[in-house]
Amino acid sequence: MGWAIALHGGAGDIPVDMPPERRLPREAALRRILEMGVSAFSNAKYSPLDIVELVVRELENSPHFNAGKGSVLTTDGTVEMEACIMDGNSKRCGAVSGITTVVNPISLARQIMGKTPHIYLAFDGAEAFAREQGLETVDKSHFITPENIERLKQAKEANRVQQDYTQPIKKGGEKEMPLPDGDSKLGTVGCVAVDSFGNLAAATSTGGLVNKMVGRIGDTPIIGAGTYANKFxxxxxxxxxxxxxRETVARDVAAVMEYKGVSLKEAAEYIVHEVSPKGTTGLIAVSPKGEVAMPFNTTGMFRACATEDGLMEVAIW
Structure with a gap:
């Protein structure tokens, strides 16, 4: 048994010929943020819950991923961010949706978990609570970038909702319209961690889908779907x-471990490759034993992990 950490920057149809100027900054960001998480394990003040919040905050602050600063736009050209955090031992959790001004939605989710009798707040109520707690907020325009305006324009022209990394859009069978920087933005960021005592935590944050309907809520803040942690x-x-x-992906990994008595890797592989429709799902997971699993059934998933016994990896495909 030992500590372990894994993080992701989203899964999808990631082109294998992604230009280096687009790929390398994302890999560098994952490596830098992974090292931050690893360093936190040497500080006794940080619990796994603290570490996953720290890591996801950094991912939210990076413009290279679809969360926080890099969030994609709704059909109305607005940002509606979501986040969730959960502690494995207590199953205490917090979640938010419809966030438009909070710099770090994951920290708002943590405040909901720790300072309210509730699990999930959304839209105006969540924004008001963030202000009450003194969390950093900015004008909504802070999240509206030229790149995401162009992504939304192209998604509207193609009459589609963009998922994660996607190859250039085809409009009605016509010629391809290259996406700005060769992708449509990753769909989610997340982190899972376990300490040397087997304490587990998970956190996820997202800007959602390009051209999504206003008010759409995805899997990220839904306990058991996009985010889950328990003793397994x-x-x-x-x-x-x-x-x-639909597949309650995150909870089902834990359920397969509990009810079938299989390893983390077996459970995660089963849910991703045997249960989830192809091209829809990736996940990162850790167990109390310090095991790490990072399966995906998409073309790729930006991911990174490290363990106490010396493993360190940053990968895409």
């Missing part, structure tokens, strides 16, 4: 939110 494992999922909700 901690899971953060990414991909097509509607499919992940």
């Amino acid at each position: 494992c901690a899971v953060s999922a990414t991909g097509r939110g509607e499919a992940i909700i």
Whole structure:
């Protein structure tokens, strides 16, 4: 048994010929943030819950991923962010949706978990609570980037809702319209962690889907779908939110471990490759034993992990 950490920057149809100028900054961000998480394990003040919040905050602050600063736009050209955090031992959790001004939605989810009798707040109520707690907020325009305006324009022209990484859009069988920077933005960020005592935690954050309907809620903030942690494992999922909700992906990994008595890797592989529709799902997970699983049934998933015994990995495909 030892500590372990895994994080992701989203799964989807990631082109294998992604230009280096687009790929390398994302890989560098994952590596830097992974190292931050690893360093936190040496500080006794940080619990796994603290670490997953820290890591996801950094992912939210990166413009390279679809969460926080990098969030994609709704059909109305607005940002509606979501996040969730969960502690494995107590099953205490917090979740938010419809966030438009909070810099770090994951920290708002943590405040809901710790300072309210509730689990889930959304839209105006969540925004008001964030202000009451003194969380950092900015004008809504902070999240509206030229790149995401262009992504929304192209998604509207193609009359589609964009999922994660997607190859260039085809409009009615016509010629391809290249996406700005060769992708449509990753769909989610997340982190899972376990300490040397087997304490588990999970956190996930997202801007959702390009051109999603206003008010749409995805899998990220739904306990048991995009995020889950108990005494068996901690899971953060990414991909097509509607499919992940239907399959209760995160909870089912824990259920397969509990009821079938199989390992984390076996359970995660089963849910991703045997249960979830192909091209919809990726996840990261850790167990109390310090095991790590990062399966996906999409073309790729930006991911990274490290363990106490020296494993460190950053990968896409």
